[in-house]
Amino acid sequence: MSNLHLMIMKDTRRDFIKKSSLAAAGLTAAGLSGIPDALFAKERIPPSDRINIGLIGCRGRGFSVLREHLDIAGVNCLGMCDVDKNVLEKRSAEVKSTYDQKPKLYKDYRKMLEDKDLDAVLIGTPDHWHCLQTVHACQAGKDVYVEKPLANSIEECNIMVRAANQYNRVVQVGQQQRSGRIWLDVMDHIKSGKIGKLVQINTIQGHYGTGAGPEKQPDKPVPEGVDYDLWLGPAPKRSFNPARFHGSWRYFWDYGGGRMTDWGVHLLDMALWAMDTNYPPAEAMAHGGNWTLMEGHCREVFNTLSVIYKMKDHVITWNENIDAPNGPYQTNHRVEFVGEKGMIIADRHKWYLYAGGEPVKNVPEWDYPHAENFLDCIRTRNKPNCPIESARNAAVCAHMGNIAIRSGAGRLIWDDEKNRFSNDEKANDYIVPEYRKPWDLPKV
Secondary structure, X not given: OOOEEEOOOOOOOOOOOHHHOOOHHHHHHHOOOOOOHHHHHHHHOOHHHOEEEEEEOOOOHHHHHHHHHHOOOOEEEEEEEOOEHHHHHHHHHHHHHHHOOXXXXXXXXXHHOOOOOOXXXXXXXXXXXXXXXXXXXXXXXXEEXXXXXXXXXXXXXXXXXXXXXXXXXXXXXXXXXHHOHHHHHHHHHHXXXXXOOEEEEEEEEOOOOOOOOOEOOOOOOOOOOEOHHHHHOXXXXXXXXXXXXXXXXXXXXXXXXHHHHHOHHHHHHHHHHHOOOOOOOOEEEEEEEOOOOOOOEOOOOOXXXXXXXXXXOOEEEEEEEOOOOXXXXXXXXXXXXXXXXXXXXXXXXXXXXXXXXXXXXXXOOOOOOHHHHHHHHXXXXXXXXXXXXXXXXXXXXXXXXHHHHHOOOOEEEEEOOOOEEOOOHHHHXXXXXXXXXXXXXXXX
C-alpha cells in the first residue's frame, strides 16, 4: 500500500468582501475583536452598495446562514419570517443585540416578498417548502440563497431551475463545499491529472449521533404561537406531533429525505464536480432500510443505505450507516476519489493523497466563504459557486437512491430528457409531489 499523504492546503479563499471589513485592522488593538466587523464597517459602506436581505425560516440552519451574511459589512436584514412566533422573537432579538439591526417580522413569507427594497432572501425552511418559496422569490425579483437539498422531490428541483432561469435570478444553493478551500484544492489536484483518470468515486456517511431519530410520543396540542397549518403548507394534513416538528422533521418523507438528501447532496456533489458532470446518473441500484434502533423511535427514512450510480465512464457509490461508529481517517464522512495513478480521501477538514512518498500531516482551518460568493454574485450577476443546475443534479442522485428502495424497484433507469424512470412505473409516482390545497405546485 502506498504511503499516506495529507496535502498542505494553499489559501484559495476569494478576496471579495475582505475589502468590506475595513475596520478590522483596528479591532484587535481596541480589544474588540469579538464584535462582528460588519458593525464597525457599517457607516463606511455607502447605501448604494449595501445589500438588503430577508430570512425565511429562522430556527436552525436558516439563522446560521443569516449570521454568515450579517457578519459581512454592507448587509442589512430588512425582514425575518417564521411560522413560530417564539422562534421569530428570539432570533430577531439576537439580530438586534449582535448586529444592531431591527428587521420587520413576518409570519407569511409572501408578505415579506412584497418589500420592494429587498434584494435577496435566504431560505432555511424544511425541504418541502423550498420549491414554493424559491419560485415565489424569483417571481418577486429577489435573488435567493436556498438551503440544501434543493427540494423534496425531483420535479420540484426542475421547476426551481426553470424559475431561476426564466426570471434571471442569482440562486446560490447551500452546498457550501463548492466554496471550501479544502475541496477547491482537491479539485485542482484531480483536474491536474496527478492521480490520472478517475474511475470510481465513493461517498460515505457514517456515525452522526442521531441515527435513531426522534422518540415516539403521542400527538399534542399545537404550541402557542405556532401556525402549524402554515408550517405544513403543501404537505399532507395531520395532527401535531413534536417528533415530526422542530429538529426532527427530516426523518419523515413528507418533509425531507433523511441523510440521503441531507448529507448525500453534499458528498455526491463533490463526486459530480470532480468529473465536471452536468447530468444525473443513468442508473441507480440501491438496497437499504431501517434495521437498527427502531424500538421506541418513529423515523420513516432509512438509516442504512447503499447505492451504486452508473455514469458514462465511471461509477459513483453512496454508503450510509448513521448508527455505526466513526470509520477510518477520524471522520464520520468522506469522499474517496479513485484514479489510475492514486487515490484522494477528503472530508471537510483535511484530505489525503495515496501516491507514494513520505507522509505529511496538516489540518487546515475550515474556510467556506459561501455567503461572500453569493453577495458577490448579486452585485456582478455572475453564476454562484453552487449554481442551481449543479444542486439539481446532486438532488436527483439522492432522490434516486431513496426512490429505488421506497418503490421496491431496487434498480432504476433514469431518462433525464423525459423526466421519468423507464423501467418502473411505481417509482415514477415519487417524481411529482401532490400538494395539499390550497397550495399548488408552481407552473413555470
